[in-house]
Amino acid sequence: MGPLDLPDPVTLRPGAPPVDAAALEAALRARVDGEVRFDAGSRAAYSTDASNFRQTPIGVVVPRTPEAAAEAVAVAREFGAPVLSRGGGTSLAGQCTNTAVVLDWSKYCNRVESVNEEARTCVVQPGIVLDELNRHLAPTGLRFGPEPATHADCTIGGMIGNNSCGATAQATGKVVDNIARLEVLLYDGTRFWCGETSDEEYAGIERRGDPRAAVYRALRALRETYGDEIRRRFPDIPRRVSGYNLDSLLPEHGFDVAGLLVGSESTLVTVLRAELELVPVVKERTLVVLGFDRVDRAADAVPDILPYEPMALEGVDSHLIRDERLKHLNPRAIAELPEGHAFLMVQFGGDTVEDADERAHRILARTVRRLAGHLRAGGLVVGLEPSCTAVFRADAGELFPGDHDVRRLRGQTVTLAELLTEHSPGYAPPRVPGSRALAQVHCHQHAVLGWDADRELLRRAGVDAERLESGCCGLAGNFGFERGHLEVSRACADRVLLPRLRETEAETAVLADGFSCRTQIHEFDSGGHEAVHLAELLASALPGAPDGGYGTRPAPPGRTAKALALAGTGLAVGAAVGLLRRPARRTRRVLAPMP
Structure with missing residues (x-):
């Protein structure tokens, strides 16, 4: 790989004087339609996000329109002040903090500007909260697919900055997979809409010879120089959200400049508006919670679940549940958890409850399918824990009344005492x-x-x-x-x-x-x-x-x-002797509608 002639990054000049905060504040007040907050209290409030990091901003601007935000960037540029966009402040790694002019989009720049139901797209300002957007879209039967855990507070602009995904990533992918176009502003004042770019569109942009053309030309050169390395070395991970999305520039991804900018955390551009791709609302949902004794075994089960096409999949370990218990959060939901120290929450959807339940029953049936060959050969399944064993002897037949393998399972599941007294001739x-x-x-x-x-x-x-x-x-x-x-x-x-x-x-x-x-x-x-x-x-x-x-037990x-281990009983017998590679734990259907 050889060097590539790229523009110099925007940095403070060595020995540059500090930003004249008082003059900057005065200029912002004079030229920007919005709130300008340089007082100590506001700066302290905006010095943190949902992380443990703290950086005190130079000041805060709350623009009333995207155009006002663009003017704030222009003023900051004249004073050599960095700029940072901030959404709901839900970031966990300090992304919403910096010694910069912080633009808070959430108070005023939160409008849905247009909705195209036929194309399944909408244009929004970056300060709109995800749940608010989906409530606005509800009459159309559409929604924005990615759904982070902070969906009640996070803004679309913040999600674009983070390349958010959340539990629904299995069905709808990351934000980068759901962006049609972005209207962006460079620090030097260059402003344009971007998205996938055909060769004809690229040629038209390049002919203009303006700053946008220079940017596109440099990005095209980067792709041509490093494209093979990007294909070879970028991790093939569905939820890869760190680093710049250089792979979006590849021809197979349509030279998607918007895709490149998603996840750039306000380091490359200021996002003024976004055109989002929408998905149909799933009418009915069913949640299956799977319990495991260790979090790594929960992770190992994911490839076996994916063929059943879950719409949402999330892992939780005992540490998170412990913290919720300490803070007395969600006691009813925690009481519904199955036995285990790690959990997979698997959500299925459909047009009707029956459709969703059918998908759930398919994954519940997986354990039975695993045991089918053993059962058909007349083998026994030995249960050591009474609550788990009772599910195979009773509950499984109620879930699958017509399944012959379940009937075999019910008849061939035995306790340890039954095995040794009734099925082990000559045993003393x-x-x-x-x-x-x-x-x-x-x-x-x-x-x-x-x-x-x-x-x-x-x-x-x-x-x-x-x-x-x-x-x-x-x-x-x-x-x-x-x-x-x-x-x-x-x-x-x-x-x-x-x-x-x-x-x-x-x-x-x-x-x-x-x-x-x-x-x-x-x-x-x-x-x-x-x-x-x-x-x-x-x-x-x-x-x-x-x-x-009686030997040595673990501490x-x-x-x-x-309490976690006692939260439920098992649909699959964790103590099945030598039959499963991983002990299966309880699976319970919990009706927990998601927003």
């Missing part, structure tokens, strides 16, 4: 030392799975097991961790379970196959007892097992992490 369990245990039977064992096989297996292992008549332990999935439920949860546990444990000898084992039951026993005063799973109790009697113990999670 090891004799368990201590030989006395109290059993807290999980609610799903009571209601769906039964406990007779567990009782028989314990008898064969020489364990004198007493089944507590305690009913629900009180945690009830996520119930006990929700605000206002502590006393009810404790009262349930104090009715039978906890008093019985406190009066029981330390040598007596406490059995609880349910994670929620074990958590409740750990959290409250159980006389020093810790509950173990049936598998742990049997493993303690195997050769080489630690004396007087228990904190209260918030436990």
